[in-house]
Amino acid sequence: MGARFELAGRTALITGAGSGIGRALALALARRGCNLALADIDASGLAETAARLPAGLRVSRHRLDVSDREAVAALPAEIRAAHPGLDLLVNNAGVALGGRFEQVSEADFEWLIGINLWGVVRMTRAFLPLLRESPEARIVNLSSLYGLIAPPGQTAYATSKFAVRGFSHALAHELAGSTVGVTVVHPGGVATRIADSARLPADLAPEESARGRAQANSYLKLAPARAAEIILTAVERRRPRVLVGTDARIVALLERLMPAAYWPVLARLMRQP
Template structure:
């Protein structure tokens, strides 16, 4: 495993830093003395995150749509203008899309893949040269519980998160022996706003959509602050993979034991009071 990955005095770039896990990661990194470049499409959320951080650190804010190829391509120059280098890239930004495959429009499917997968790929491509300049750097890619299992109604989201998982593992093998390591993260149900901000098919009735959002949100229980600590402790230990939450650990074990038959078992478990 080697020496710990020390975060004090380093510089980290976090996408999706305007709330949820991204904000919690920014706060946890700041407590460790890490300088921060915060990126999010939500400028107001970015400002609030920055307001919550302690003084004495180098903090920059960058409004960014990770689904925008040109915006990502121009970001390294903006980071270099403020920070002397980059040691940690956290690809956290993501969106959700409800509905079965038949219900989901192709444009919405492409929208999600463009953010959840291509955003990770393009951010990694854009910042790998800068990370290579650091003597000890790391890329942290957030997959999901749905990068381990694939429930009905999540064809787009699961496809994107399985893609992030595969990309991260292959990239880690390619970078083995270099100064850049890779950690892939599989959060379970973290209490963020993702269920309520998910895009839904246009033909779903409002009451059906509200019920679906409420049901999805009921599974999101782990505090983002706790998730952030689990993730950063894994980064400090140079872990290649981290399961965040009891639900993620249970599901990962069940999928390993029953890779083709886990879903009926999980369905029965979820129906228990």
């Protein structure tokens, strides 16, 4: 694989940097001496992330809705004005939407796809020219455990994360031999607020909504800081894919062994009906 992809002195752009894995990645990159462009729709979350960073780095903040085509297209000019270049793009921003397909409205399905998939595609299109100007650069796309398996109640989310996986693999093949590499990330259950902030069907009873969120949160155990270290270690080693967490590694193996029959086994393990 050659020498390590050293992060000290480089510049990274992270979407969804106002909380969760995005914030943890910002802190871990800062510890490595990497300058940062932080993007998030939540301005207060961005400010909190920036306040936790050590002094001495070049840091810019950008309020951004990754589903906004015009806003994404305008962002490269902001980054060029704030930084000398860009070496690392981390497409981390994402949302969740629970409910079976017939329960989920088309509007909510489109909302999720606009962020989880189109955000990744448009950010990559907008910043690939800038990344190509770097002697060596990397794109890191956050898929999910649900980009490996597709459980019931996750039709929208799994659709988006399988798409991110396919996009990342095809893009990596297209960029092979160039100065830009691609890493696709499949986190398992990371202890973020994604379950608490997930959209649920409007007609779901309050007690059912609460039960669903509690069940989802019970699977979110890995500390974001640990997830960030696993991801950045893979980036430094130029790995094309990284499984984050024991659950992701187990599920990936099970899916390989039983690609069409994994769910009954997993449902029993998860004690789901």
